[in-house]
Amino acid sequence: MGLLLLVPLLLLPGSYGLPFYNGFYYSNSANDQNPGNGHGKDLLNGVKLVVETPEETLFTYQGASVILPCRYHYEPALGSPRRVRIKWWKLSENGAPEKDVLVAIGVRHRSFGDYQGRVHLRQEKEHDVSLEIQDLRLEDYGRYRCEVIDGLEDESGLVELELRGVVFPYQSPNGRYQLNFHEGQQVCAEQGAVVASFEQLFRAWEEGLDWCNAGWLQYPIMLPQGLAPGVAVGPRHRRRHRYDVFCFATALKGRVYYLEHPEKLTLTEAKEACQEDDATIAKVGQLFAAWKFHGLDRCNAGWLADGSVRYPVVHPHPNCGPPEPGVRSFGFPDPQSRLYGVYCYRQH
Numbered sequence: 001m002g003l004l005l006l007v008p009l010l011l012l013p014g015s016y017g018l019p020f021y022n023g024f025y026y027s028n029s030a031n032d033q034n035p036g037n038g039h040g041k042d043l044l045n046g047v048k049l050v051v052e053t054p055e056e057t058l059f060t061y062q063g064a065s066v067i068l069p070c071r072y073h074y075e076p077a078l079g080s081p082r083r084v085r086i087k088w089w090k091l092s093e094n095g096a097p098e099k100d101v102l103v104a105i106g107v108r109h110r111s112f113g114d115y116q117g118r119v120h121l122r123q124e125k126e127h128d129v130s131l132e133i134q135d136l137r138l139e140d141y142g143r144y145r146c147e148v149i150d151g152l153e154d155e156s157g158l159v160e161l162e163l164r165g166v167v168f169p170y171q172s173p174n175g176r177y178q179l180n181f182h183e184g185q186q187v188c189a190e191q192g193a194v195v196a197s198f199e200q201l202f203r204a205w206e207e208g209l210d211w212c213n214a215g216w217l218q219y220p221i222m223l224p225q226g227l228a229p230g231v232a233v234g235p236r237h238r239r240r241h242r243y244d245v246f247c248f249a250t251a252l253k254g255r256v257y258y259l260e261h262p263e264k265l266t267l268t269e270a271k272e273a274c275q276e277d278d279a280t281i282a283k284v285g286q287l288f289a290a291w292k293f294h295g296l297d298r299c300n301a302g303w304l305a306d307g308s309v310r311y312p313v314v315h316p317h318p319n320c321g322p323p324e325p326g327v328r329s330f331g332f333p334d335p336q337s338r339l340y341g342v343y344c345y346r347q348h
Contacts, residue, residue, distance in 0.1 A: 053157030070146035184245030249285030256290035270342035
């Protein structure tokens with residue numbers, strides 16, 4: 001357990017007269033003094049600042065644009081506009097640190113980190129401070145806080161953003177239980193995915209995911225085998241302990257397809273065949289996403305980028321494996337064997 005430090009409002013050396021609000025400094029220049037009428041006083045005289053955000057979770061896809069709604073108003077309504085400060089940030093969860101997203105005062109704004117160039121305030125209507133995020137990334141899912149600051153008063157609301165996706169277990173080519181947490185993060189990234197959160201895994205279990213091996217999740221925690229029904233978790237050491245990993249991939253902006261080829265291919269030949277078809281060999285996460293969201297249904301085993309051989313089945317039929325839908329795996333055959341086709345990925 002870490003220590004929770006409650007830090008009082010301080011004026012740092014060299015910053016005399018510079019007010020501190022939620023991790024950001026705002027200058028009281030001549031143009032900034034007394035913004036609005038009675039800055040901070042009206043709110044203390046029976047006027048309430050109210051921030052409104054949606055209660056329901058927003059669902060979207062990797063690569064899409066999304067608007068996180070946030071509006072504010074005063075009760076009772078004020079007769080003249082007031083100058084407020086807006087702050088958006090992403091809350092800490094699953095072991096990831098809190099991330100600053102955007103701050104704004106009037107038309108001036110500043111975005112931070114990976115959000116630079118991808119976020120802006122809508123501000124299409126009065127008191128609308130909704131945040132638009134473009135080119136959504138896998139790591140963008142989570143809870144965001146919208147804070148409105150009027151003088152010494154501030155109110156905020158939460159917006160939860162979830163990406164539609166699919167959870168899949170992943171084993172190392174070297175066999176079962178070969179990955180520490182950091183290696184699990186790396187292999188998920190190599191397969192076009194991220195390490196799944198507990199919430200994502202639990203939702204997948206509710207939808208029918210049944211897997212008997214322990215695998216890393218974000219936090220990090222792992223899922224022990226043999227505890228059913230349900231999902232059980234327990235903390236493990238990031239570097240010392242080794243398990244499989246549960247990855248999470250979102251819906252695709254492109255298309256995964258089985259390449260019709262006159263001959264079976266080695267792994268190297270499979271990669272070259274996709275390139276000749278103006279595509280790349282598909283990753284495991286892309287195949288799972290194509291199966292989940294685009295109904296890819298083939299009984300043809302094909303190479304994937306990691307050297308594994310798999311095929312997706314939406315509607316089980318005779319001579320095509322178990323009687324349940326899923327992505328079947330042949331493991332990691334000899335890369336020189338010519339027994340399989342290939343799944344390619346072409347981006348739109």
